[in-house]
Amino acid sequence: MANEVKSLNDECGVFGIWGTPDATRLTYDGLHALQHRGQEGAGIVSNDHNQLHRYRGLGLLAQVFEDPQTLEILNGNSAIGHIRYATAGSHSINNIQPFLFENISNHFAISHNGNLTNADTLKRELSAKGVQFQSDSDSELFGDLIEVSEMDNFTDKIKDAANRMRGGFAYILMATDAMYAVSDPNGLRPLVMGKRADGSVVICSETCALDQVRAEFIRDIQPGELIKVDGDGIKIGHYTTDTELTVCSMEYIYFARPDSVIHGVSVHEARKRMGARVAREHPVKADVVLGVPNSSLSAAIGYANESGIPYDMGMIKNQYVARTFIEPTQKKRERGVSMKLSVVKSVIEGKDIVLVDDSIVRGTTSRYIVQLLRDAGAKSIHVRIASPDLKFPCFYGIDIQKPSELIGANYSVDGIRDQIGADSLGYLSVDGLIDSIGLKCDNQYHGLCTAYFDGKYPTPLYDYEAMYKREAKRLHLYEGMD
Ligand code: SF4
Incomplete structure (x- = not known):
């Protein structure tokens, strides 16, 4: 049933577009098609290749951008956006994405869908290095990890940061000179790429948002991939090859819009x-x-x-x-x-x-x-x-x-x-x-996360392990659990 009347909600929807004068308007339209994935807040960051410009707020997309001037101040021919349903972090404006990172050498913004299972550990480590957090959401940690990475170039910093995170994550990152996308090693959260007739490249949570902005589907972003889009085109790389597709089965059951297609399967x-x-x-x-x-x-x-x-x-x-x-x-x-x-x-x-x-x-x-x-x-x-x-x-x-x-x-x-x-x-x-x-995938597994139903988590639970075991034991979910 509808997200808003059921006590089960997906975290977020993400959208990014590179290389069109109408980038901000198209990002708004794409986010509108993803509104079912979250209703708590929305934001857009545009890129004029010198600077990033952000507008964000609490509420539905149409409420946040009620004043048409808010879209007009977001200049540039590339943009990323986010709509939020809170799973981690409080309901404050500080947790509304995209998050902006503006240090001396790098300006970038990130949009995230998912949840990091080692967020507490990462926060402790980052705090010890003197990082001041801008929110209490786990989503910003990717940006913090990039900022503290000691790798030489920006792409390597992204790879380094992605390899530190555990759990489910689909990120779109906008820097002044390129847009990137990262999917977790299990591809738990969907992320797709498409192209519009004017050559602009779109990356977003679901194909319904590609349809909304008239982008032709190119491919699903695969687990462990790092995509870079810039003036030279699309580059598909990996930050890890230790991957296994286990896309969230709840996407097919409930979260995704029925007109979306995930890994070749119509919802x-x-x-x-x-x-x-x-x-x-x-x-x-x-x-x-x-x-x-x-x-x-x-x-x-x-x-x-x-x-x-x-x-x-x-x-x-x-x-x-x-x-x-x-x-x-x-x-x-x-x-x-x-x-x-x-x-x-x-x-x-x-x-x-x-x-x-x-x-x-x-x-x-x-x-x-x-x-x-x-x-x-x-x-x-x-x-x-x-x-x-x-x-x-x-x-x-x-x-x-x-x-x-x-x-x-x-x-x-x-x-x-x-x-x-x-x-x-x-x-x-x-x-x-x-x-x-009926997902067709290369690995021997069926390509789905079914942990909700059978407790077979495709990754270790890291910071959640102890809490989960305590609860599960109390409820006798596992026979003979230690
Ligand atoms: S199927 Fe897996 S990823 Fe999806 S909601 Fe259930 S436990 Fe979470």
């Missing part, structure tokens, strides 16, 4: 396959299939096609809910649900219903929706989740890091069914998820 088609598979894994007799708007609609269509039960529009999402209801606090989110969703009574009254949703996080939203359908006269409600049970926390850029916050870590499937008040509940299996996404 909409993957969601339809997930819905079809859960229909095979958990069949039920019913009169109508409903999807929770908006991110579950593709899966609901898949369920209906596979089961032969007609799909109908039984729920409506109000698109015009005030900013206050999409802030990242649980209380506001819950209130946001009641403001955002309503039902079409004629579709529901007296019917046996299959309700397809993409995931259950804390369970409060599902409970609310099931009650909404009961109040509208549903005879029975069979909830089908087009992803596996969320049992384990994410440390790579999602805002739930404690198993105690996940209903799936605390209750059995029957227990969750009772908690949300459904007549039956069925989840997609992990194998079903992997098959449905």
